[in-house]
Amino acid sequence: MVSWERSESIILFGPPGAGKGTQSGLISEITGKPQVSTGDMLREAVGEQSDVGNEAKAYMEKGLLVPDSIIIELIRRRLQREDASDGLLFDGFPRTIPQAQALEGLTPVSMVLSLNVPDDIIIGRITGRRTDPDTGEIYHIAHRPPPDDVVDRVIQRTDDTEETVRQRLSTFHSQTAPLESYYREKGILVEIDGAGPMGEVSTLVRDAVNRRTEG
């Protein structure tokens, strides 16, 4: 059984392409906490052409961070929904120190799982990444090719080109990476080697979550 307070949230941290989207399903399954990806929320807003979506679009296409005020408001509202009462699993949030500070006033965080992956591996992973728009399932053209009945409908994210990936990595190193020492100092950072094949990383993630869960 879980030893942490049921209302505490978990953060899945790492550069773009570290496997956060893939591993979050597993963590959500183990902990029962709903996964919340600010990237997915923003892409949905862009698709709906809402005010938030229209403002976020240009930043996302350039691989830059969407302003903190927009992101914090999205999260504040998400935490008010009923299914957030036992805490959430954040994927891709927070991405700046002000976002982390704002989160502190909204929900307690019990653990920050950090997936470490070198830049050169990330570039290969992201440019080969394809998503099934119907199921949200993530594939890779070389390492995890989409099955025959899915291959015709998979799409590449518009920000998954090499040029944008390089910008997103640079944004990560300058604005998001400092959060690692921020959470290390709080004693809740758990580092995981995310460079290996998906199955191996899943085992490391499962062990880390179970260790914490068993306390």
Ligand code: AMP
């Ligand atoms: P992701 O799907 O997490 O890689 O996010 C895609 C894009 O959405 C990022 O490159 C940013 O432009 C934007 N984004 C997602 N989450 C955040 C966040 N927490 N803060 C600022 N921008 C974000």
